[in-house]
Amino acid sequence: MKPVIQAENLGRVFDNGTVRVEALKDVNFTIGTGELVAITGSSGSGKSTLLGILGCLDRPTSGKYILDGVAVAGMQNRELAALRNRKIGFVFQSFQLLQRTSALDNVELPMLYNPSIPEGSRKKLAMEALDRMGLSDRALHKPSELSGGQQQRVAIARALVSNPKLILADEPTGNLDSESTASVMEILSGLNKSGTTVVIVTHEPDVAARCRRVISLRDGHIITDQIQEPKNFADAIRVT
Amino acid sequence: MTIKDLVKISTTSLIRNGVRSWLTVLGVIIGVASVIAMQAIGNGSDESIKKEVRSMGVNVIMIFPGTFRMGGVAQSAGSMSVLEVEDAEKIKETVKTVVAVSPIVQSGQQIVYQTNNWRSNVTGIWADYFTIKAYKVSSGRLLTEREANGMSKNCLIGKTVYKKLFPAGSNPIGETIRVGTVPMKIVGILEAKGSGTFGQDQDDIILAPLKTVQKRLLATTFIQQIQVSAKSEAKMTQAMADIRAYMLSKPNIISSDGEERFSIRSQSELSSMLGSISKVMILLLSSIAAISLLVGGIGIMNIMLVSVTERTREIGLRMALGATDRDVKIQFLAESIMLSVWGGILGIIFGYLISLLAGSILNWPVTVSSSSILLAFTFSAVVGIFFGYYPAKKASELDPIEALRYE
Ligand SMILES: Nc1ncnc2c1ncn2[C@@H]1O[C@H](COP(=O)(O)OP(=O)(O)OP(=O)(O)O)[C@@H](O)[C@H]1O
Ligand SMILES: [Mg+2]
Numbered sequence: 001m002k003p004v005i006q007a008e009n010l011g012r013v014f015d016n017g018t019v020r021v022e023a024l025k026d027v028n029f030t031i032g033t034g035e036l037v038a039i040t041g042s043s044g045s046g047k048s049t050l051l052g053i054l055g056c057l058d059r060p061t062s063g064k065y066i067l068d069g070v071a072v073a074g075m076q077n078r079e080l081a082a083l084r085n086r087k088i089g090f091v092f093q094s095f096q097l098l099q100r101t102s103a104l105d106n107v108e109l110p111m112l113y114n115p116s117i118p119e120g121s122r123k124k125l126a127m128e129a130l131d132r133m134g135l136s137d138r139a140l141h142k143p144s145e146l147s148g149g150q151q152q153r154v155a156i157a158r159a160l161v162s163n164p165k166l167i168l169a170d171e172p173t174g175n176l177d178s179e180s181t182a183s184v185m186e187i188l189s190g191l192n193k194s195g196t197t198v199v200i201v202t203h204e205p206d207v208a209a210r211c212r213r214v215i216s217l218r219d220g221h222i223i224t225d226q227i228q229e230p231k232n233f234a235d236a237i238r239v240t
Numbered sequence: 241m242t243i244k245d246l247v248k249i250s251t252t253s254l255i256r257n258g259v260r261s262w263l264t265v266l267g268v269i270i271g272v273a274s275v276i277a278m279q280a281i282g283n284g285s286d287e288s289i290k291k292e293v294r295s296m297g298v299n300v301i302m303i304f305p306g307t308f309r310m311g312g313v314a315q316s317a318g319s320m321s322v323l324e325v326e327d328a329e330k331i332k333e334t335v336k337t338v339v340a341v342s343p344i345v346q347s348g349q350q351i352v353y354q355t356n357n358w359r360s361n362v363t364g365i366w367a368d369y370f371t372i373k374a375y376k377v378s379s380g381r382l383l384t385e386r387e388a389n390g391m392s393k394n395c396l397i398g399k400t401v402y403k404k405l406f407p408a409g410s411n412p413i414g415e416t417i418r419v420g421t422v423p424m425k426i427v428g429i430l431e432a433k434g435s436g437t438f439g440q441d442q443d444d445i446i447l448a449p450l451k452t453v454q455k456r457l458l459a460t461t462f463i464q465q466i467q468v469s470a471k472s473e474a475k476m477t478q479a480m481a482d483i484r485a486y487m488l489s490k491p492n493i494i495s496s497d498g499e500e501r502f503s504i505r506s507q508s509e510l511s512s513m514l515g516s517i518s519k520v521m522i523l524l525l526s527s528i529a530a531i532s533l534l535v536g537g538i539g540i541m542n543i544m545l546v547s548v549t550e551r552t553r554e555i556g557l558r559m560a561l562g563a564t565d566r567d568v569k570i571q572f573l574a575e576s577i578m579l580s581v582w583g584g585i586l587g588i589i590f591g592y593l594i595s596l597l598a599g600s601i602l603n604w605p606v607t608v609s610s611s612s613i614l615l616a617f618t619f620s621a622v623v624g625i626f627f628g629y630y631p632a633k634k635a636s637e638l639d640p641i642e643a644l645r646y647e
Pocket of ligand 2: 047048049
């Protein structure tokens with residue numbers, strides 16, 4: 001399978017002059033198209049740091065990162081921005097929706113930075129994405145008028161509106177109750193089944209159990225990288 | 241991001257912070273209003289000075305007894321006798337660089353026609369005076385040379401005098417009015433000259449033969465000044481020198497403390513003096529404009545810095561979604577330009593109102609030119625760009641990961 005993500009000896013050092021933190025050390029893995037991967041590990045193990053690099057929001061201080069066959073190292077910030085816009089959809093723990101802005105306008109946001117999408121078709125595409133999330137009747141609601149689960153579904157609609165190859169989610173269920181967690185995981189694995197590569201950072205075993213592959217980090221290292229039979233989410237909830 | 245997106249984003253953000261936005265643009269409003277008012281008043285005073293100079297006449301040189309100062313003519317006792325009708329005659333005869341000469345005597349008099357009363361200035365002149373001051377009549381005729389230089393009891397009245405004495409608008413030509421104690425016949429109405437630089441009414445005037453005013457009204461022989469028209473503008477300096485030479489040839493013309501007991505002035509000197517008054521006003525308004533645009537600009541910078549901090553997470557999010565640093569910079573620049581341009585538009589409106597007000601108070605023909613509107617508009621946009629650049633640059637330099645984590 002064609003790899004979407006190739007990480008070769010990735011390292012990330014934070015050095016503010018007095019304190020030096022090695023957040024990632026010698027990280028190697030490849031994620032192929034259509035995989036559903038969980039990255040787990042205790043707090044401070046480097047999960048978010050790794051996701052930042054995979055999402056082209058940050059650069060490794062050593063090693064090589066190849067996204068969809070393109071080495072990211074030599075790229076300008078401007079090219080990275082375009083890469084994020086066309087190839088990656090982000091989902092955050094705290095939703096990161098613009099308050100006082102309707103769900104529809106929030107979903108439209110990434111298309112503002114994609115000149116290849118004509119202005120006239122933005123609303124329609126945003127509406128379709130909301131529809132896929134079952135939120136067409138909430139299009140004109142502000143985030144404050146939506147439940148946490150609904151807000152995260154708006155955020156997922158925003159992530160998938162420009163048909164990205166890769167969806168990166170950092171603790172997408174961290175702020176949600178179990179019911180909303182189930183529905184968000186349902187949506188993410190549904191997207192994965194339709195061909196999108198999905199990487200989820202989580203420390204919830206239920207969420208990790210739902211993924212075919214689990215990469216575990218400790219102190220910036222990969223300690224395990226396992227393939228497993230993903231559990232149906234409903235089963236997983238029954239177990240806990 | 242299209243221009244439409246930019247306008248939409250900035251407008252939404254400015255409307256959201258309504259009061260804050262208003263307070264921020266206040267400085268720009270005041271600055272731009274001063275620029276507009278400054279221009280309008282400056283143009284107006286130029287215009288009124290030109291008009292004043294025109295109404296003063298053609299290449300006019302004035303000879304006064306005493307020493308001429310900013311505040312007027314300082315007349316020492318007995319200085320009146322320094323200037324005599326005979327001097328006007330001699331200047332006309334001997335100075336080749338002048339074409340018209342008229343002695344002048346003025347006197348405030350009560351004017352009566354039937355039941356109507358008006359106090360006005362009666363000016364005694366020679367016929368040359370019409371040439372010097374470029375006087376024309378709007379009806380009737382001017383005084384002939386025989387009349388003006390003799391003892392005729394015919395006179396000319398200005399528009400204002402006509403309106404006061406003939407409120408019904410009847411034909412005054414041939415009517416007899418009483419000037420002080422002397423009955424005089426109106427032969428013409430002078431063409432209106434409008435108001436002078438200080439708002440004095442130049443049409444509140446009666447012109448009568450010099451001798452008539454001297455003998456019949458005042459019972460004196462003195463004159464207050466002599467006005468002369470030089471042959472051409474180029475000959476002005478020469479004419480002034482010639483007149484001076486003539487004056488100095490008179491006996492007793494130097495006072496005991498060595499001062500000349502007369503002064504010679506040209507209209508251009510007077511108009512530059514008038515010009516300096518409006519220059520002071522322009523300078524004052526320019527400094528208000530500059531200071532308030534500076535303060536307004538700093539206000540915009542301050543509020544934009546606050547806005548960037550408040551919206552750190554939004555900036556991080558936009559970057560994660562694919563905004564380049566340039567997109568972010570342009571977004572915030574658009575907002576500050578929007579602020580200052582709105583300030584500019586409101587300032588133009590306010591400035592226009594101020595100009596109208598100033599115009600009606602100063603009695604100047606105040607005009608707001610399209611070039612000054614353009615200037616003010618450009619000025620405000622430049623303020624927006626200049627003071628908005630730093631906050632916008634700061635926003636564009638944020639690190640997306642840290643910005644997203646910002647609480
Ligand atoms: N900007 C930074 N400057 C300095 N150190 C940093 C920075 N960002 C992260 N670190 C450090 O790098 C290590 C990994 O952080 P990271 O945020 O990736 O952990 P995480 O696995 O996502 O933890 P959590 O589960 O709590 O979110 C931590 O020790 C953290 O203190
Ligand atoms: Mg984290």
